[in-house]
Structure formats: C-alpha cells, structure tokens
Amino acid sequence: MKVENSVIPTQEQMAGFLAPGPDGPISMVNLLKFKDKASYEDGRETEMTGAEAYAVYSRGVAKTLAKVGGKLVFSGEVSRLMLGEVEELWDSVAIAQYPSRAAMLEMMQLPEYQEIAVHRAAGLAGQLNIETTRSIVFETDR
Structure with missing residues (x-):
C-alpha cells in the first residue's frame, strides 16, 4: 500500500467528492502531519x-462546522503505531x-x-483525509 500525504486534493479526488455519494452523514478522518515551522x-x-498555525485553523473550523450542522468528534496526538508499518507517523488525528x-x-x-484556510496551508506538511460512512459492523445496539 502506497501512502502519500497531500495538502490539496487531486482533480480526480475532488471529482469523486463532488460526484453523487452517500445521502446521509459522513465522517472525515484526518491524519495530519505538520511542518516544523509554519x-x-x-x-x-x-x-x-506548523502545529500552532493549524491550531488557529482548527479553532475557526469548529465554528464553521457548527454553521453547517457538523461537529468535531475526536482529536488527539499520535503517540505511536500499534499495528502495521509506515515510514513516518502522522502528528495528530x-x-x-x-x-x-x-x-x-x-x-x-x-x-x-476561506479566511482561516490560510492557517491550514501554512501549518500542514500533508495529510490523509478519509471519508467514512456509518457501518453496521460496529453497531452495539443490535
């Protein structure tokens, strides 16, 4: 499996995002790698x-998320890799x-x-952004 961090989606990735997809809620899993210096x-x-610049972005994005009915459900620092292997760990999730x-x-x-996005670009060396939808595999009320 090839893993490549990016800051901007490719044209193909953006076309996939804009194409018809899931009707309901989505969760975006962000694996974040910061620049040493913004x-x-x-x-x-x-x-x-880079982490400090991204923190400016994340404080603002929490407000814009709320405006569209979204929310931040988890954030944390990556401490180690429990399973698998990658060349370099991400800093935060x-x-x-x-x-x-x-x-x-x-x-x-x-x-x-748009005003706060400059801090995202200033702070990020790259990221993986993974779209997920609800799965019955992990439902515990069944």
Missing part, C-alpha cells in the same frame, strides 16, 4: 510552528462529522472558512 503563502513572517457531503462543501465555501 510557512504562509503570502510571505508573512511568523515564529509559529482529527475526526469531523458532517450531515452530508453537501454540508462539507458548503462549509468550505463560507467566507469565514
């Missing part, structure tokens, strides 16, 4: 680490839940999201 595309000077793909797209188009 680097802003507009050239602004900063002493922030975050799981965001949205009512639908359309709600996620709506959030990304909000002006306030």
Whole structure:
C-alpha cells in the first residue's frame, strides 16, 4: 500500500467528492502531519510552528462546522503505531462529522472558512483525509 500525504486534493479526488455519494452523514478522518515551522503563502513572517498555525485553523473550523450542522468528534496526538508499518507517523488525528457531503462543501465555501484556510496551508506538511460512512459492523445496539 502506497501512502502519500497531500495538502490539496487531486482533480480526480475532488471529482469523486463532488460526484453523487452517500445521502446521509459522513465522517472525515484526518491524519495530519505538520511542518516544523509554519510557512504562509503570502510571505508573512511568523515564529509559529506548523502545529500552532493549524491550531488557529482548527479553532475557526469548529465554528464553521457548527454553521453547517457538523461537529468535531475526536482529536488527539499520535503517540505511536500499534499495528502495521509506515515510514513516518502522522502528528495528530482529527475526526469531523458532517450531515452530508453537501454540508462539507458548503462549509468550505463560507467566507469565514476561506479566511482561516490560510492557517491550514501554512501549518500542514500533508495529510490523509478519509471519508467514512456509518457501518453496521460496529453497531452495539443490535
């Protein structure tokens, strides 16, 4: 299995996201790798680490998530790899839940999201963003 972090989706990935998909809620699992030092595309000077710049983004994204009916359901730092093998571990994991793909797209188009997205780009070296849907495999009430 090849694993490649990215900051921006490919055209193929974006087309897949925009294509008809699940009607109901989705959860996005984010495996995050931060830059050692934040680097802003507009050239602004900063002493922030990548994680600190991403934290500015994450505080803002919590508000925009709520505007579209979404929420952050989990975030944490990666401490070690329990099973499997990768060349380099991610720094953090975050799981965001949205009512639908359309709600996620709506959030990304909000002006306030656009304003904070610069901090995401400044802080991230790359990430994996995995779309998930509800599964009966893990339901415990059956």
